[in-house]
Amino acid sequence: xxxxxxxxSRLGAAAIMLAGLAVALPAAAHPxxxxxxxxxxxxxxxxxxxxxxxxxxxxxxxxxxRHGAVLPAVFLALMxxxxxxxxxxxxxxxxxxxxxxxxxxxxxxxACAPSWQRRVPPQLAVVVVGxxxxxxxxxxxxxxxxxASGAGFLLASGALMLxxxxxxxxxxxxxxxxxxxxxxxxxxxxx
Numbered sequence: 001x002x003x004x005x006x007x008x009s010r011l012g013a014a015a016i017m018l019a020g021l022a023v024a025l026p027a028a029a030h031p032x033x034x035x036x037x038x039x040x041x042x043x044x045x046x047x048x049x050x051x052x053x054x055x056x057x058x059x060x061x062x063x064x065x066r067h068g069a070v071l072p073a074v075f076l077a078l079m080x081x082x083x084x085x086x087x088x089x090x091x092x093x094x095x096x097x098x099x100x101x102x103x104x105x106x107x108x109x110x111a112c113a114p115s116w117q118r119r120v121p122p123q124l125a126v127v128v129v130g131x132x133x134x135x136x137x138x139x140x141x142x143x144x145x146x147x148a149s150g151a152g153f154l155l156a157s158g159a160l161m162l163x164x165x166x167x168x169x170x171x172x173x174x175x176x177x178x179x180x181x182x183x184x185x186x187x188x189x190x191x
Contacts, residue, residue: 036149038149039152040149041150041151042152042153042155042156044152044153045156045157046160048140050099050100050102050136051140053107053179053182054102054132056161056175057107057110058071058072058106058129059072059161059163059166060172061106061109061125062165067125068125068165070126072162074126076161077133078133079134079154081137082135082136083137083138083140083141083150085134085138086137086138086139090138095138095139097187099135099136099139102135103183104180104183104184105128105183106132106180107176107178107179107180108183109128110172110176110179110180111173111177111180112176113172113173113176
């Protein structure tokens with residue numbers, strides 16, 4: 001009787017571990033990174049939990065939408081626009097809290113998508129993803145400021161969204177719930 005655990009319990013355990021990792025983070029959802037260059041830009045989306053989860057969620061959610069193939073491109077373009085605004089000096093209050101809220105929002109959308117995916121107009125999906133992207137761009141403006149660093153950052157971001165689009169429906173729901181829980185944990189660090 002020493003078989004593998006059912007898929008549901010393995011996914012539940014993964015969700016709990018992901019939430020635990022989020023709780024163990026420092027108080028800021030977006031820690032600063034002093035490194036520059038292509039490699040630093042390439043690694044940053046993989047080491048910033050807030051960004052990693054948001055990118056995976058965009059990929060996951062894009063798979064459930066009628067015109068979802070445009071959502072990753074919208075995210076990349078508007079994240080770059082947000083970074084340009086940050087580089088020009090735009091500063092928003094409570095940006096870190098807003099970034100954590102995007103993780104919660106996107107995770108929740110993924111977790112709920114199977115039941116109401118056909119009712120989300122494509123324009124609304126673009127506005128939601130675009131708004132989240134601008135906030136992430138504002139937070140990551142310094143990393144995207146250098147050409148080589150920005151290129152690596154955008155390349156890794158696109159790859160993460162593609163990876164998010166790969167799982168099937170059941171895994172998407174669990175992953176969305178885990179991402180939403182992690183976003184809630186990130187938000188709890190700001191209250």
